[in-house]
Amino acid sequence: MLHTTVVEVGPRDGLQNESVILPAADKVELIRRSVEAGVRRIEAVSFVNPKRVPQMADAEEVMAAVPRTPEVSYIGLVLNRRGLDRALAAAVDEVNVVVVATDTFCVRNQGCTTDEALAAWDDIARAAADAGVPASMTIAAAFGCPFEGTTPPSRVAEIARRAHAAGAAEIALADTIGVGVPRQVRELTRLVRRAAPGTPLRFHFHNTRNTGYANALAAVEEGVHVLDASTGGFGGCPFAPAATGNIATEDLLYALHHSGLTTGVSLEAVAATGAWLGERLGKPAPALLGRAGDF
Amino acid sequence: MLHTTVVEVGPRDGLQNESVILPAADKVELIRRSVEAGVRRIEAVSFVNPKRVPQMADAEEVMAAVPRTPEVSYIGLVLNRRGLDRALAAAVDEVNVVVVATDTFCVRNQGCTTDEALAAWDDIARAAADAGVPASMTIAAAFGCPFEGTTPPSRVAEIARRAHAAGAAEIALADTIGVGVPRQVRELTRLVRRAAPGTPLRFHFHNTRNTGYANALAAVEEGVHVLDASTGGFGGCPFAPAATGNIATEDLLYALHHSGLTTGVSLEAVAATGAWLGERLGKPAPALLGRAGDF
8 A cells, every 4th residue: 555654744834823822841742642643754843033933932942852763753944044053953853944936925924035045945955964964845835825826836846946956855845825726736746846856745735725635635646645734734824814724634644544545643643632732722623533533 | 618517505405404494585595696606506405304304394485486597407305206296396497316325324314225215216206207307316325324334336336227227317426424535436436337327427525524625626537527515515414413514615616616617606606605604504604715715
């Protein structure tokens, strides 16, 4: 049976966009539960300006407390050299650099244009290589932008070419505001594979308009077997305030397992964690599996 | 561009499973709004025992008040000859007969086994043909049953063969409890096409476990271009109480339109109706498009 790797991004992308700020101990508990459920890659923290993202101010404290085993890889999100230095000091296993595909969104998200973010990426990728830590790039707003509309696929492909040129360990295509449909997944997969030959791909979907799970299954059909998801489906996007969040890990597991794919992750355990996280955040998880149950 | 027909089932399947019983005037308003939005087939009412389904007790009153134009086809759900007689008297354009694919569910849903429901179907189909009214069959629990587990596809195919033998105008495959995934959609499509050659197919999905929209797009990819949906995503299943409802018409329109398919239905108008219906039912629509907006 084919294996799909689910990258748990709840501790970072999920919690970063919630108004309730959880204590570090809860974040570590979320990570510990994910590891216990069978997750092997976790986007645990981001090393960004704590004034801009107070939810991630305790990144070092979290990374110092997560369970370390050789099978589990922790990803730290960074946007610049200062972030990379913090990530390396915190001994992350991988770094992930976000480059937003549209200038307006990039400026609002991280205070620089796409070209400037790519320059930062080149710099980070070089330094990460020197440190022996794999660096991946997430191309955010790869499907559409709240300010500029549909993102031209050629622009995504060009950014992917730059990722590849600097030796990206992996390229993630993110539908940050949840506007994509499967035919875009297929088109982007083809274009990015051509622009970044041999570089493994990952997809990151939000279910803002109920297309996230269809997109995830389309990605798998295209042979992309690494998918981001967030326990409980928490998260969202600060520029799409009414939006629901990331695709939920438990609901993704349902779709994958019933499609005959293995993940090594326990749906039951993740659903229980989604319910627990909902209690901690004081709101019900958007995930449906916690309510409906497995079948 | 390919055209997909969206059959609005909110007035029947949507409202039938809500605890709030709307007055007939609201049901007519929902139907009127759907017609105005561009919908051309509407499952408007069911002619069943009003003691068992009080939400549909005013079926005649609703049918007497809906806007009639030659382009719009109203479907009435019936389970027996008495229901058919009522449907014909109310001048429906089509009748739809439900046969549940598993005995336990069929007995609980309509008080008879699958074989008994098939005998009723034969009888109804004959009488409807005599009256010159097209009769379709919906095979309920075609993917899975809350009591018997996964439904054997061969059982669904055998029921479809019976539908075809009695001259069904269309066969609908319903994932009544929302457990299906796209690979089942593809398998069932192939099997049912073989069992009922030439009979048009329709799919009916619930989004109980977040697979409904992926299933809908898989159906379209298989060439099945008639899909049920419910404005606002209301509905559900009495045997799956925590379940969310039918796939929402507005969210389905989003997925279809952005996939390059035409429907002739205005997403904006349907989303507005979903919000209106939420007010009437006293709860927010499960649909996401009403919150997130089109893109």
